[in-house]
Amino acid sequence: MFGASTRLGPVSPAAVTVDLVILTVREETLHVLLVERGNEPYRGLPALPGGYVRDGETLDAAAARELEEETGLAAHRLHLEQLRAYGEPGRDPRGRIFTVAYLALGPELPVPSAGTDARAALWSPVGPYLDGTDELAFDHGMILRDALERARSQLEYTTVAAAFCAEPFTVADLRRVYEVVWDVPLDPSNFRRKVTKAERFLVPTGDRRMLDAGRPAALYRRGDARLLSPPLLRGA
Amino acid sequence: MFGASTRLGPVSPAAVTVDLVILTVREETLHVLLVERGNEPYRGLPALPGGYVRDGETLDAAAARELEEETGLAAHRLHLEQLRAYGEPGRDPRGRIFTVAYLALGPELPVPSAGTDARAALWSPVGPYLDGTDELAFDHGMILRDALERARSQLEYTTVAAAFCAEPFTVADLRRVYEVVWDVPLDPSNFRRKVTKAERFLVPTGDRRMLDAGRPAALYRRGDARLLSPPLLRGA
DNA sequence: TCAAAAGTGTTTTCAGTACACCCATGC
Protein backbone atom coordinates (compact mmCIF):
# COMPACT_ATOMS: atom_id res chain seq x y z
CA MET A 1 0.00 0.00 0.00
CA PHE A 2 2.85 2.36 0.73
CA GLY A 3 5.16 0.91 -1.85
CA ALA A 4 4.82 4.07 -3.85
CA SER A 5 7.07 5.82 -1.36
CA THR A 6 10.15 4.57 -3.14
CA ARG A 7 9.15 6.46 -6.24
CA LEU A 8 7.42 9.42 -4.71
CA GLY A 9 9.77 10.16 -1.84
CA PRO A 10 9.70 9.37 1.85
CA VAL A 11 6.12 8.71 2.86
CA SER A 12 5.36 7.16 6.22
CA PRO A 13 1.96 6.14 7.41
CA ALA A 14 0.10 8.77 9.35
CA ALA A 15 -2.82 9.08 11.70
CA VAL A 16 -5.95 11.01 10.91
CA THR A 17 -8.19 12.58 13.50
CA VAL A 18 -11.26 14.77 13.50
CA ASP A 19 -11.50 17.82 15.73
CA LEU A 20 -14.73 19.60 16.49
CA VAL A 21 -15.43 23.27 16.92
CA ILE A 22 -18.83 23.16 18.61
CA LEU A 23 -20.29 26.62 18.94
CA THR A 24 -23.34 27.87 20.76
CA VAL A 25 -24.71 31.15 22.03
CA ARG A 26 -25.12 31.38 25.81
CA GLU A 27 -25.86 34.53 27.74
CA GLU A 28 -25.39 36.79 24.73
CA THR A 29 -21.89 35.41 24.13
CA LEU A 30 -20.47 32.92 21.69
CA HIS A 31 -19.16 29.81 23.46
CA VAL A 32 -17.10 26.86 22.29
CA LEU A 33 -17.01 23.39 23.83
CA LEU A 34 -13.53 22.55 25.14
CA VAL A 35 -12.05 19.60 26.97
CA GLU A 36 -9.12 19.74 29.34
CA ARG A 37 -6.23 17.56 28.27
CA GLY A 38 -5.39 14.87 30.80
CA ASN A 39 -2.23 13.62 29.12
CA GLU A 40 0.88 14.99 27.55
CA PRO A 41 1.39 16.84 25.36
CA TYR A 42 -0.31 20.05 26.45
CA ARG A 43 -1.56 18.38 29.66
CA GLY A 44 -3.95 20.67 31.50
CA LEU A 45 -4.55 22.96 28.54
CA PRO A 46 -7.99 23.19 26.97
CA ALA A 47 -8.38 21.60 23.55
CA LEU A 48 -11.04 21.00 20.97
CA PRO A 49 -12.84 17.68 21.37
CA GLY A 50 -11.89 15.11 18.80
CA GLY A 51 -10.41 11.71 18.18
CA TYR A 52 -9.11 9.22 15.69
CA VAL A 53 -11.04 8.29 12.60
CA ARG A 54 -11.71 4.56 12.89
CA ASP A 55 -11.27 1.92 10.27
CA GLY A 56 -14.18 1.82 7.90
CA GLU A 57 -15.57 5.07 9.21
CA THR A 58 -16.22 8.13 7.05
CA LEU A 59 -14.94 11.51 8.15
CA ASP A 60 -18.49 12.75 8.63
CA ALA A 61 -19.37 9.69 10.69
CA ALA A 62 -16.29 10.13 12.87
CA ALA A 63 -17.23 13.74 13.47
CA ALA A 64 -20.81 12.80 14.31
CA ARG A 65 -19.63 10.08 16.68
CA GLU A 66 -17.27 12.39 18.51
CA LEU A 67 -19.98 15.02 18.70
CA GLU A 68 -22.37 12.59 20.35
CA GLU A 69 -19.70 11.28 22.69
CA GLU A 70 -18.74 14.76 23.84
CA THR A 71 -22.14 16.43 24.06
CA GLY A 72 -24.49 13.52 24.51
CA LEU A 73 -26.66 15.05 21.82
CA ALA A 74 -27.70 13.33 18.62
CA ALA A 75 -25.57 14.76 15.84
CA HIS A 76 -28.52 15.13 13.49
CA ARG A 77 -29.93 17.83 15.74
CA LEU A 78 -26.91 20.05 15.14
CA HIS A 79 -25.53 21.60 12.03
CA LEU A 80 -22.29 19.78 11.28
CA GLU A 81 -20.00 20.49 8.36
CA GLN A 82 -16.40 19.98 7.45
CA LEU A 83 -14.19 23.01 7.87
CA ARG A 84 -10.82 21.98 6.41
CA ALA A 85 -7.80 19.78 6.99
CA TYR A 86 -4.71 20.69 9.02
CA GLY A 87 -1.46 18.84 8.66
CA GLU A 88 1.58 20.89 9.67
CA PRO A 89 4.38 18.39 10.33
CA GLY A 90 5.00 19.73 13.84
CA ARG A 91 1.41 20.27 14.92
CA ASP A 92 1.46 17.21 17.17
CA PRO A 93 4.75 16.29 18.87
CA ARG A 94 3.78 12.61 18.96
CA GLY A 95 4.09 12.18 15.21
CA ARG A 96 2.51 12.97 11.92
CA ILE A 97 -1.13 13.48 12.69
CA PHE A 98 -3.48 15.06 10.20
CA THR A 99 -6.76 16.40 11.45
CA VAL A 100 -9.94 17.26 9.67
CA ALA A 101 -11.74 20.01 11.53
CA TYR A 102 -15.53 20.16 11.69
CA LEU A 103 -17.77 23.05 12.58
CA ALA A 104 -20.86 22.25 14.65
CA LEU A 105 -23.51 24.79 15.53
CA GLY A 106 -26.27 24.19 18.03
CA PRO A 107 -28.62 25.76 20.52
CA GLU A 108 -27.65 26.17 24.14
CA LEU A 109 -27.00 22.57 25.08
CA PRO A 110 -26.92 20.90 28.47
CA VAL A 111 -23.36 21.02 29.73
CA PRO A 112 -21.98 17.54 29.28
CA SER A 113 -21.54 16.01 32.71
CA ALA A 114 -18.35 14.38 33.87
CA GLY A 115 -18.42 10.64 34.40
CA THR A 116 -19.57 9.95 30.87
CA ASP A 117 -17.17 9.44 28.03
CA ALA A 118 -16.64 13.20 28.02
CA ARG A 119 -13.53 14.36 29.84
CA ALA A 120 -14.42 17.50 31.79
CA ALA A 121 -15.97 19.20 28.80
CA LEU A 122 -17.14 22.74 29.33
CA TRP A 123 -18.47 25.71 27.45
CA SER A 124 -16.03 28.62 27.25
CA PRO A 125 -16.49 32.07 25.76
CA VAL A 126 -14.49 32.28 22.56
CA GLY A 127 -13.12 35.78 23.17
CA PRO A 128 -9.98 34.98 25.19
CA TYR A 129 -8.90 32.35 22.65
CA LEU A 130 -9.33 34.67 19.71
CA ASP A 131 -7.40 37.63 21.06
CA GLY A 132 -4.56 35.51 22.38
CA THR A 133 -5.33 36.00 26.06
CA ASP A 134 -5.72 32.24 26.57
CA GLU A 135 -4.05 29.34 24.82
CA LEU A 136 -5.40 26.16 23.33
CA ALA A 137 -3.49 22.93 22.83
CA PHE A 138 -1.91 22.07 19.47
CA ASP A 139 -2.99 24.36 16.62
CA HIS A 140 -6.51 24.50 17.97
CA GLY A 141 -6.37 28.26 18.35
CA MET A 142 -5.94 28.60 14.61
CA ILE A 143 -8.68 26.07 13.95
CA LEU A 144 -11.03 27.99 16.23
CA ARG A 145 -10.28 31.23 14.44
CA ASP A 146 -10.88 29.64 11.05
CA ALA A 147 -14.10 28.07 12.29
CA LEU A 148 -15.40 31.34 13.61
CA GLU A 149 -14.62 33.12 10.38
CA ARG A 150 -16.47 30.37 8.52
CA ALA A 151 -19.43 30.65 10.84
CA ARG A 152 -19.54 34.40 10.39
CA SER A 153 -19.63 34.19 6.63
CA GLN A 154 -22.05 31.26 6.65
CA LEU A 155 -24.57 33.47 8.44
CA GLU A 156 -24.61 35.73 5.42
CA TYR A 157 -25.42 33.24 2.74
CA THR A 158 -27.07 30.31 4.51
CA THR A 159 -29.74 29.64 7.08
CA VAL A 160 -27.38 28.05 9.63
CA ALA A 161 -28.02 30.79 12.15
CA ALA A 162 -31.26 29.02 12.98
CA ALA A 163 -29.21 26.01 14.08
CA PHE A 164 -28.17 28.10 17.08
CA CYS A 165 -31.79 28.42 18.21
CA ALA A 166 -33.74 25.80 20.13
CA GLU A 167 -37.12 25.31 18.50
CA PRO A 168 -39.46 26.98 18.66
CA PHE A 169 -37.75 30.37 18.55
CA THR A 170 -38.61 33.98 17.87
CA VAL A 171 -37.26 36.40 15.30
CA ALA A 172 -35.55 38.22 18.16
CA ASP A 173 -33.79 34.99 19.21
CA LEU A 174 -32.48 34.65 15.70
CA ARG A 175 -31.45 38.28 15.56
CA ARG A 176 -29.47 37.90 18.77
CA VAL A 177 -27.51 35.08 17.13
CA TYR A 178 -26.48 37.37 14.30
CA GLU A 179 -25.63 40.17 16.69
CA VAL A 180 -23.49 37.92 18.88
CA VAL A 181 -21.65 36.14 16.09
CA TRP A 182 -21.07 39.26 14.01
CA ASP A 183 -20.70 41.50 17.05
CA VAL A 184 -22.80 44.26 15.52
CA PRO A 185 -26.21 45.62 16.46
CA LEU A 186 -28.94 45.06 13.89
CA ASP A 187 -32.11 47.02 13.30
CA PRO A 188 -34.92 44.78 14.63
CA SER A 189 -37.51 45.86 12.11
CA ASN A 190 -35.37 45.54 9.04
CA PHE A 191 -34.00 42.22 10.26
CA ARG A 192 -37.50 40.85 10.72
CA ARG A 193 -38.49 41.87 7.22
CA LYS A 194 -35.51 40.19 5.64
CA VAL A 195 -35.69 36.86 7.43
CA THR A 196 -39.46 36.52 7.16
CA LYS A 197 -39.40 37.34 3.47
CA ALA A 198 -36.70 34.77 2.71
CA GLU A 199 -38.36 31.67 1.28
CA ARG A 200 -38.54 28.63 3.57
CA PHE A 201 -36.16 30.06 6.14
CA LEU A 202 -38.71 30.33 8.95
CA VAL A 203 -41.92 28.37 9.40
CA PRO A 204 -44.45 30.00 11.74
CA THR A 205 -45.86 27.63 14.35
CA GLY A 206 -48.87 29.84 15.02
CA ASP A 207 -47.97 30.02 18.70
CA ARG A 208 -46.62 32.98 20.60
CA ARG A 209 -44.17 33.31 23.46
CA MET A 210 -44.80 35.68 26.35
CA LEU A 211 -41.93 37.18 28.25
CA ASP A 212 -41.80 39.30 31.40
CA ALA A 213 -42.56 42.38 29.41
CA GLY A 214 -43.68 43.39 25.98
CA ARG A 215 -45.92 42.02 23.32
CA PRO A 216 -45.82 38.24 22.80
CA ALA A 217 -43.58 37.19 19.94
CA ALA A 218 -44.55 34.83 17.15
CA LEU A 219 -42.75 31.47 17.24
CA TYR A 220 -41.04 29.75 14.34
CA ARG A 221 -39.31 26.54 13.39
CA ARG A 222 -36.46 26.09 10.93
CA GLY A 223 -37.60 25.82 7.34
CA ASP A 224 -35.95 23.52 4.82
CA ALA A 225 -34.10 26.24 2.93
CA ARG A 226 -30.33 25.88 3.24
CA LEU A 227 -29.30 28.88 1.19
CA LEU A 228 -30.46 32.32 2.13
CA SER A 229 -31.58 34.40 -0.78
CA PRO A 230 -31.23 37.23 -0.84
CA PRO A 231 -28.19 37.05 1.47
CA LEU A 232 -28.09 38.98 4.70
CA LEU A 233 -24.97 41.08 4.42
CA ARG A 234 -22.81 42.34 7.24
CA GLY A 235 -22.11 46.04 7.14
CA ALA A 236 -19.82 46.76 4.21
CA MET B 1 2.05 6.63 18.26
CA PHE B 2 -0.99 4.52 17.45
CA GLY B 3 -1.29 3.02 20.89
CA ALA B 4 -4.42 5.01 21.42
CA SER B 5 -6.24 2.60 19.14
CA THR B 6 -6.83 0.22 22.00
CA ARG B 7 -8.82 2.83 23.84
CA LEU B 8 -10.39 4.62 20.94
CA GLY B 9 -11.32 1.70 18.76
CA PRO B 10 -9.69 0.14 15.73
CA VAL B 11 -7.44 2.70 14.14
CA SER B 12 -4.91 1.66 11.54
CA PRO B 13 -2.34 3.92 9.99
CA ALA B 14 -3.46 5.60 6.80
CA ALA B 15 -1.96 7.38 3.84
CA VAL B 16 -2.61 11.00 3.02
CA THR B 17 -2.45 12.47 -0.46
CA VAL B 18 -3.16 15.81 -2.06
CA ASP B 19 -5.18 16.07 -5.26
CA LEU B 20 -5.28 19.15 -7.44
CA VAL B 21 -8.13 20.67 -9.37
CA ILE B 22 -6.24 22.99 -11.70
CA LEU B 23 -8.63 25.16 -13.67
CA THR B 24 -8.04 27.51 -16.56
CA VAL B 25 -10.07 29.21 -19.27
CA ARG B 26 -9.14 28.22 -22.83
CA GLU B 27 -11.10 29.03 -25.93
CA GLU B 28 -14.07 30.38 -23.99
CA THR B 29 -14.40 27.16 -22.01
CA LEU B 30 -13.40 26.10 -18.53
CA HIS B 31 -10.73 23.39 -18.58
CA VAL B 32 -9.25 21.16 -15.92
CA LEU B 33 -5.83 19.50 -15.98
CA LEU B 34 -6.15 15.71 -15.94
CA VAL B 35 -3.65 12.86 -16.08
CA GLU B 36 -4.33 9.45 -17.50
CA ARG B 37 -3.85 6.65 -14.99
CA GLY B 38 -1.16 4.21 -16.03
CA ASN B 39 -1.75 1.65 -13.28
CA GLU B 40 -4.61 -0.11 -11.58
CA PRO B 41 -6.97 0.82 -10.18
CA TYR B 42 -8.85 2.81 -12.79
CA ARG B 43 -6.08 2.25 -15.35
CA GLY B 44 -6.69 4.33 -18.45
CA LEU B 45 -9.20 6.63 -16.81
CA PRO B 46 -8.44 10.31 -16.39
CA ALA B 47 -7.77 11.47 -12.85
CA LEU B 48 -6.83 14.62 -11.01
CA PRO B 49 -3.08 15.10 -10.57
CA GLY B 50 -1.84 14.47 -7.07
CA GLY B 51 0.38 12.40 -4.88
CA TYR B 52 1.43 11.48 -1.40
CA VAL B 53 2.23 14.08 1.22
CA ARG B 54 5.84 13.49 2.18
CA ASP B 55 7.34 13.31 5.63
CA GLY B 56 7.97 16.75 7.04
CA GLU B 57 5.99 18.41 4.28
CA THR B 58 3.01 20.67 4.90
CA LEU B 59 -0.19 20.11 2.98
CA ASP B 60 0.24 23.42 1.18
CA ALA B 61 3.80 22.53 0.26
CA ALA B 62 2.76 19.13 -1.06
CA ALA B 63 0.09 20.79 -3.19
CA ALA B 64 2.55 23.36 -4.51
CA ARG B 65 5.11 20.66 -5.29
CA GLU B 66 2.58 18.55 -7.19
CA LEU B 67 1.41 21.63 -9.03
CA GLU B 68 4.91 22.41 -10.19
CA GLU B 69 5.61 18.81 -11.12
CA GLU B 70 2.45 18.54 -13.19
CA THR B 71 2.39 21.92 -14.89
CA GLY B 72 6.00 22.98 -14.80
CA LEU B 73 4.83 26.35 -13.53
CA ALA B 74 5.92 27.96 -10.31
CA ALA B 75 3.11 27.56 -7.82
CA HIS B 76 3.36 31.13 -6.61
CA ARG B 77 2.12 32.32 -9.99
CA LEU B 78 -1.19 30.53 -9.53
CA HIS B 79 -3.90 30.92 -6.99
CA LEU B 80 -3.79 27.81 -4.79
CA GLU B 81 -6.07 27.09 -1.87
CA GLN B 82 -7.27 24.11 0.06
CA LEU B 83 -10.71 22.86 -0.88
CA ARG B 84 -11.52 20.13 1.67
CA ALA B 85 -10.63 16.62 2.74
CA TYR B 86 -12.12 13.40 1.39
CA GLY B 87 -11.87 10.13 3.22
CA GLU B 88 -14.62 7.67 2.36
CA PRO B 89 -13.38 4.25 3.41
CA GLY B 90 -13.91 2.79 -0.07
CA ARG B 91 -12.66 5.69 -2.14
CA ASP B 92 -9.41 3.92 -3.00
CA PRO B 93 -9.48 0.13 -3.32
CA ARG B 94 -5.83 -0.12 -2.27
CA GLY B 95 -6.53 0.90 1.31
CA ARG B 96 -7.44 3.73 3.55
CA ILE B 97 -6.25 6.80 1.74
CA PHE B 98 -7.35 10.25 2.75
CA THR B 99 -6.91 13.07 0.32
CA VAL B 100 -6.86 16.79 0.76
CA ALA B 101 -8.10 18.48 -2.40
CA TYR B 102 -6.69 21.80 -3.57
CA LEU B 103 -8.11 24.27 -6.03
CA ALA B 104 -5.67 26.00 -8.36
CA LEU B 105 -6.61 28.74 -10.79
CA GLY B 106 -4.36 30.07 -13.50
CA PRO B 107 -4.17 31.68 -16.90
CA GLU B 108 -4.00 29.60 -20.03
CA LEU B 109 -0.86 27.60 -19.35
CA PRO B 110 1.45 25.79 -21.72
CA VAL B 111 0.26 22.22 -22.01
CA PRO B 112 2.64 20.16 -19.92
CA SER B 113 4.72 18.05 -22.28
CA ALA B 114 5.20 14.34 -21.88
CA GLY B 115 8.68 13.14 -21.02
CA THR B 116 8.84 15.26 -17.91
CA ASP B 117 7.63 14.06 -14.57
CA ALA B 118 4.11 14.67 -15.79
CA ARG B 119 2.30 11.57 -17.05
CA ALA B 120 0.39 12.55 -20.20
CA ALA B 121 -1.28 15.51 -18.57
CA LEU B 122 -3.79 17.36 -20.67
CA TRP B 123 -6.37 20.09 -20.46
CA SER B 124 -9.94 18.87 -20.74
CA PRO B 125 -13.20 20.83 -20.83
CA VAL B 126 -14.99 20.30 -17.53
CA GLY B 127 -18.47 19.88 -19.04
CA PRO B 128 -18.49 16.13 -19.74
CA TYR B 129 -17.25 15.37 -16.22
CA LEU B 130 -19.87 17.50 -14.58
CA ASP B 131 -22.90 16.16 -16.38
CA GLY B 132 -21.82 12.56 -16.04
CA THR B 133 -20.99 12.00 -19.70
CA ASP B 134 -17.41 11.08 -18.86
CA GLU B 135 -15.97 9.42 -15.78
CA LEU B 136 -13.02 10.25 -13.58
CA ALA B 137 -11.07 7.82 -11.43
CA PHE B 138 -11.77 7.44 -7.71
CA ASP B 139 -14.10 10.11 -6.30
CA HIS B 140 -12.48 12.76 -8.47
CA GLY B 141 -15.75 13.57 -10.18
CA MET B 142 -17.18 14.69 -6.87
CA ILE B 143 -14.03 16.62 -6.04
CA LEU B 144 -14.20 18.39 -9.39
CA ARG B 145 -17.83 19.34 -8.81
CA ASP B 146 -17.05 20.68 -5.35
CA ALA B 147 -14.07 22.61 -6.69
CA LEU B 148 -16.10 24.20 -9.43
CA GLU B 149 -18.80 25.23 -7.03
CA ARG B 150 -16.13 26.75 -4.81
CA ALA B 151 -14.59 28.59 -7.76
CA ARG B 152 -17.98 29.94 -8.80
CA SER B 153 -18.72 31.36 -5.39
CA GLN B 154 -15.18 32.65 -4.95
CA LEU B 155 -15.66 34.84 -8.00
CA GLU B 156 -18.41 36.67 -6.19
CA TYR B 157 -16.58 37.67 -3.06
CA THR B 158 -12.91 37.61 -3.97
CA THR B 159 -10.59 38.82 -6.69
CA VAL B 160 -9.47 35.32 -7.74
CA ALA B 161 -11.00 35.73 -11.19
CA ALA B 162 -7.92 37.77 -12.10
CA ALA B 163 -5.82 34.66 -11.41
CA PHE B 164 -7.30 33.23 -14.63
CA CYS B 165 -5.87 36.10 -16.67
CA ALA B 166 -2.29 36.35 -17.90
CA GLU B 167 -0.94 39.81 -17.14
CA PRO B 168 -1.45 42.31 -18.50
CA PHE B 169 -5.13 41.80 -19.26
CA THR B 170 -8.15 43.86 -20.22
CA VAL B 171 -11.48 44.30 -18.51
CA ALA B 172 -13.01 42.25 -21.30
CA ASP B 173 -10.60 39.38 -20.56
CA LEU B 174 -11.72 39.43 -16.96
CA ARG B 175 -15.36 39.60 -17.94
CA ARG B 176 -14.98 36.55 -20.14
CA VAL B 177 -13.68 34.63 -17.13
CA TYR B 178 -16.83 35.43 -15.20
CA GLU B 179 -19.03 34.59 -18.17
CA VAL B 180 -17.34 31.24 -18.70
CA VAL B 181 -17.21 30.16 -15.07
CA TRP B 182 -20.72 31.32 -14.26
CA ASP B 183 -22.05 30.49 -17.70
CA VAL B 184 -24.04 33.69 -17.91
CA PRO B 185 -23.66 36.73 -20.16
CA LEU B 186 -22.74 39.95 -18.36
CA ASP B 187 -23.37 43.51 -19.39
CA PRO B 188 -19.98 44.89 -20.45
CA SER B 189 -20.57 48.42 -19.27
CA ASN B 190 -21.94 47.56 -15.85
CA PHE B 191 -19.21 44.98 -15.36
CA ARG B 192 -16.52 47.51 -16.16
CA ARG B 193 -17.93 49.98 -13.68
CA LYS B 194 -17.99 47.45 -10.86
CA VAL B 195 -14.52 46.01 -11.27
CA THR B 196 -12.81 49.32 -11.89
CA LYS B 197 -14.50 50.89 -8.87
CA ALA B 198 -13.50 48.03 -6.53
CA GLU B 199 -10.48 49.18 -4.51
CA ARG B 200 -7.16 47.60 -5.47
CA PHE B 201 -8.67 44.94 -7.68
CA LEU B 202 -7.18 46.22 -10.94
CA VAL B 203 -4.08 48.33 -11.42
CA PRO B 204 -3.91 50.16 -14.77
CA THR B 205 -0.60 49.74 -16.56
CA GLY B 206 -1.17 52.78 -18.76
CA ASP B 207 -0.75 50.66 -21.88
CA ARG B 208 -3.40 49.60 -24.35
CA ARG B 209 -3.94 46.47 -26.37
CA MET B 210 -5.04 46.59 -29.98
CA LEU B 211 -7.02 43.74 -31.51
CA ASP B 212 -8.11 43.08 -35.07
CA ALA B 213 -11.05 45.34 -34.65
CA GLY B 214 -12.33 47.93 -32.29
CA ARG B 215 -10.96 50.53 -29.98
CA PRO B 216 -7.81 49.57 -28.05
CA ALA B 217 -8.49 48.39 -24.53
CA ALA B 218 -6.72 49.63 -21.41
CA LEU B 219 -4.46 47.03 -19.79
CA TYR B 220 -4.37 46.10 -16.12
CA ARG B 221 -2.46 44.00 -13.61
CA ARG B 222 -3.82 42.29 -10.52
CA GLY B 223 -4.07 44.57 -7.50
CA ASP B 224 -3.32 43.41 -3.98
CA ALA B 225 -6.95 43.25 -2.84
CA ARG B 226 -8.03 39.71 -2.03
CA LEU B 227 -11.60 40.43 -1.04
CA LEU B 228 -13.94 42.07 -3.48
CA SER B 229 -16.10 44.75 -1.96
CA PRO B 230 -18.73 45.26 -2.88
CA PRO B 231 -19.17 41.67 -4.09
CA LEU B 232 -20.08 40.91 -7.67
CA LEU B 233 -23.23 38.87 -7.41
CA ARG B 234 -24.50 36.29 -9.83
CA GLY B 235 -28.06 36.75 -10.94
CA ALA B 236 -30.32 35.91 -8.01
C1' DT C 1 -17.56 55.25 -44.03
C1' DC C 2 -18.50 51.17 -41.78
C1' DA C 3 -17.86 47.44 -38.39
C1' DA C 4 -16.31 46.25 -34.05
C1' DA C 5 -15.00 46.63 -29.54
C1' DA C 6 -14.05 50.03 -25.61
C1' DG C 7 -15.89 53.04 -22.65
C1' DT C 8 -19.50 56.77 -20.69
C1' DG C 9 -24.05 58.58 -19.33
C1' DT C 10 -28.74 58.20 -18.03
C1' DT C 11 -32.96 56.34 -16.56
C1' DT C 12 -35.38 53.15 -13.89
C1' DT C 13 -35.93 49.96 -10.47
C1' DC C 14 -35.28 47.81 -6.34
C1' DA C 15 -33.25 46.58 -2.04
C1' DG C 16 -31.16 48.39 2.36
C1' DT C 17 -31.37 51.97 6.04
C1' DA C 18 -33.27 54.86 9.31
C1' DC C 19 -36.74 55.83 12.06
C1' DA C 20 -41.52 57.10 13.22
C1' DC C 21 -45.23 54.80 14.78
C1' DC C 22 -48.67 51.25 16.33
C1' DC C 23 -49.63 46.69 19.06
C1' DA C 24 -50.03 43.61 23.03
C1' DT C 25 -48.66 42.27 27.19
C1' DG C 26 -47.26 42.69 32.67
C1' DC C 27 -47.09 45.66 36.35
Place this chain on the structure above:
DNA sequence: GCATGGGTGTACTGAAAACACTTTTGA
Protein backbone atom coordinates in the same frame (compact mmCIF):
# COMPACT_ATOMS: atom_id res chain seq x y z
C1' DG D 1 -51.20 54.54 32.56
C1' DC D 2 -46.52 53.21 31.54
C1' DA D 3 -42.62 50.37 30.40
C1' DT D 4 -41.12 46.88 27.34
C1' DG D 5 -40.34 44.39 23.55
C1' DG D 6 -42.98 42.85 19.01
C1' DG D 7 -44.23 44.28 14.66
C1' DT D 8 -45.68 47.68 10.53
C1' DG D 9 -45.27 51.74 7.43
C1' DT D 10 -42.67 54.86 4.88
C1' DA D 11 -39.46 58.11 3.10
C1' DC D 12 -34.65 58.34 1.74
C1' DT D 13 -30.56 56.57 -0.41
C1' DG D 14 -27.47 54.09 -3.16
C1' DA D 15 -26.32 50.38 -5.98
C1' DA D 16 -27.63 47.27 -9.97
C1' DA D 17 -29.85 46.65 -14.57
C1' DA D 18 -30.96 48.10 -19.03
C1' DC D 19 -29.61 50.43 -22.79
C1' DA D 20 -28.68 54.61 -25.58
C1' DC D 21 -24.74 56.85 -26.92
C1' DT D 22 -19.80 58.29 -27.81
C1' DT D 23 -14.85 56.98 -28.77
C1' DT D 24 -11.13 54.82 -31.24
C1' DT D 25 -9.27 51.69 -33.93
C1' DG D 26 -8.73 48.60 -38.71
C1' DA D 27 -10.40 47.74 -43.13
